[in-house]
Amino acid sequence: MVYLTRKVEFSASHLYHNPALSAEENRRVFGKCNNPHGHGHNYSLEVTIAGEPDPVTGMVLDLKELKEILEREIMQRMDHRFLNKEVPELQDKIPTCENVARLIWSLLDGKIPSGTLHRVRLYESPDLFADCMREPAPQGGV
């Protein structure tokens, strides 16, 4: 098995606010992320595809195809957008790194023409990321 990873970067704004909680609770739970005007990040997305290289082309998946899928499914939806308001799937969710990574997983799963979607890693900043995988990696590792 070979693992191929493609990275794309997008910039977006968001805020964390749960209408079921009081204003005070929102501030306590979400801190600065509850600022009503939102704030932004440069997100870095790594998408890993697992598969065997094609005997003719030597590729697990043509990177051009993956690039087009990421452009269509992720970049056009999220780049330079306010995630809470402009991404319908996030309207009733808190757009945390975990939830955005899960949405990206669901947008890509089933659309990869060869190989299988192995991992989505979304960095909200260099020090914070979320990973999505089909199942836990053996022994918790990568």
Added chain:
Amino acid sequence: MAAVPFTLLGRRYRFCASHRLHSALLSEEENCRVYGKCNNPHGHGHNYTLEVRFSGPVDAATGMITNLADLDAYVNERVIEPFDHRSLQDEVPAFREVVPTTENVCIEIFQRLKTYPHAVLEAVRVEETSNNSFEYARGQRGSRHE
């Protein structure tokens, strides 16, 4: 709708510390041969990067596996405060008998963080320099700690 994927939260921290690699089980000559420059009796230091990965359900009300403020406070109290700007073998009791290689630093950090009450610690990865990194993950066998 696809099944909900297994999700991890990853967080990075930094600390600076010195260490000396020296085993009481080896002679002076063997220590010098095995550890090379890292056996320098006065020690030397690194800028370490610590990466931790936690799993758990994503809370529907907060969208989080764990609140970062809780996680940061826990890691700072248990790892960053006791390790940062310290001499590992002189100031961290766990390394008085155990050689503070980054393999052992990973295992020690795992032991210190595995009791985090709000999520399950899946893996600890430590970069000793930008060229060397070490990882210790849950459920691994063959370690002295398991």
